[in-house]
Amino acid sequence: MNALDIAIAAKTYRKNSDTPALANLAFTVPSGQFLCIIGPSGCGKTTLLSIVAGLDRDFVGTVGRADQTRIGFVFQTPRLMPWLSARDNVRLALDPPPGNEGRAEALLREMNLGNQLDSYPGHLSGGQQRRVALARAFVNDPQLLLLDEPFTSLDAPTAQQLRDLLLALWLRQRPTVVFVTHDLREALSLGDRILFLSAAPGRVVLDLPVELARPRSPDGPAVEAARKRLLDLYPDLLSGLDKQRNAEDAA
Amino acid sequence: MGLVRAPLSEAGLRLVSALLLLALWQAAALAGSTLLPGPVTVARTLIEDATQGPLLSDLGYTLARVAAAFAVAMAAGSAIGMLMGRSRPVDGLFDLWLVLGLNVPALVIIYLCYLWIGLDEVAAVAAVALNKVPQTAVILREGARSLDTSLLQVAQVLRLPWGRKMRRAYLPQLYPYFMAATRSGLSLIWKIVLVVELVGRSNGVGFRLGLYFQFFDVANILAYSASFIAVMLAIEGLVIRPLERRLTRWRA
Structure with missing residues (x-):
């Protein structure tokens, strides 16, 4: 069963703006999957999460998810209430x-x-x-967990500690996870699957299942080998420059 | 002790400052006419007024009016300010009214309230509250404009019900503005309450001051002023400051 069924035809930041932030972005996420989303900065990853969470309703398209889905959202900054x-x-x-x-x-x-x-x-x-x-x-106990580059600006050991914690909680509660990052090693070490987005307007250029055995380490040989192989196959993948070719490769 | 090398503590400076003021007052009273009684005379008058005169009941009436007007003005002013701060059309529609309200002289509002509502308690409280509402609204509008929407989004994702969202995410952001409105509000309100009492009430500190003015009774005027200032300082020290400390504990 799919936990998420996304079909965004267009999302623009301002009315009458010529350059949409997202265009023709469509994918589904099976229940319980750990999905990572990678894309160049400014490709609309944060916007995508806001739309999925229901914080942003100003777009053309549909977001399919169960109505009363309990959502957990970890923002780019902690966003704690300072008075609590x-x-x-x-x-x-x-x-x-x-x-x-x-x-x-x-x-x-x-x-x-x-x-x-x-x-x-x-x-x-x-x-x-x-x-x-x-x-x-x-x-x-969320059914859907959205994370927006949650571990950036942390030192490497702390970030790794938190990744381990996240994985332990995910394995225990099995929510569907959408984890946005710009770090390929992080995505390879965490995800069941990685979606690569193009530069703005963001859409899926590669949908990659990750079948490495867990536990994985972002600095381990398995992740490093997968990363090398990926960059050899799709040299422009992380630059987001050659959108057309990536799209053809993905197809 | 010889030279004082260390600067006096803040409390020490305050004490010196108060003593200096009293000394100057006493000196002026000794040199001057009957129109300036000294601190000792005023203190004696104050005790007499409190034990045998109407001072305590006058203070009670005035404080009750201050409290009622303050509650009404804070509630109405905060609601208006928050609405205006969050909604551009509302702000555009009523901004002019606010400017008008800020600039109508207090005395005009007082006369109009007495004329339109009648010479009663409702008119008195309404007149004071109306004088304070625009100021509260302006302060809270500023607060509502500067709300951090990223925290409100957290409340939205967590699907907090309205009441919890207000208490946990919305109102705490406005606490500094509430405190500013409270501070400036109390000092403004008690001054206006005295005028309201002078113009149209037959009890309270303002009414009594008017009476003593007609008798050239400076000692009683000063005694009443001193007692009322003492009460307001006590409210600041015993209510406002502890409340502020509690609300801003997390900043410590």
Whole structure:
């Protein structure tokens, strides 16, 4: 069963603008799949996630998903409420008590934030804030999890720690994941499948299943070999310059 | 002790400042006429007014009017300001009204309220509140304009019901503006309440000050002023500041 059925004919930022942000972008995502989306900056990846989440309704096309899908969204920045403690930020995603006591705390403890439950975001490091944001997205057991370059601007060990955490949570709860990134190694180490988008207006130029055995490491030989092979096959893939040829290759 | 090398603490400076003011006052009173009683005379009058006179009941009436007018003005002004800040058509439609409201003299509003509503308590409170509404609206409009929509999007993704969204994501962004409106509002409101009482009430601090003015009774005028300033300082110290500390705890 498909969790997502996307068909965006056109999305422009301003009315009467000549250059659409997205055009003829169509794909489906089976339930429980970990999908990565890669594309050059400015190709409309963030816009695509906003449309999928229902934050942006100003587009031509359809987004098919079950009406009451519980969505978790990890934004490019943590977007925590600065006036709420870590615990209350995570609780925000839960229905008010009674019923869910202790869930936020348990998840935060699991993420090694047990000593920071009552800290305000301003007192947390960047990596800790990301973890709180991840906990907020996961705590209500989402069916669809959207992540927008969630681990950029973090040092490599912290980013890897958070990737492992994300994978562990995904394996346990099995939500459908759409993970936007511009890092091919990251996508190869995380995804079941990678969609490559063209430069604006963004559309799918390559739909690539990733069949590497898990667990994978972004710096491991398997991911590196897959990356080399991919770049040899599609040398323009990440430049997004030669849209036409990529499209033909994909076909 | 010889030379004071370390600068005085802030509290120390404040104390010196207050003592200096009292000393100047006393000196002026000794040199001057009967129109400026000294601090000791005023203090004695104050105690007399409080124990045997109507001071406490006058303070009560005035404070009740301040509280009622403040509540009405904050509620109405905040709602108007938030609406105007979030909706361009509403803002365009009512901006002129706001400018008008800000510039109508307080006394005109007071006279009109008494004439149109009648010489009663409703008119008194309405007159004070009307004087404050435009100011509150302007401050909250600024706040609503500067809302961080990325946090409101979080609330939208989490499908927070309206009440929770307001309490958790929307209103906290406006707290600094509420506090600014509260501060400037209280000082404006209590000054206007006195005028309202002078013009059309038969109790309260403003009414009593008018009475003492007619008797050239400077000691009582100063005693009433001092007591009222003390009350307002107490509200600032016991209500406003603790509230502000609580609301901005996360910034510490």
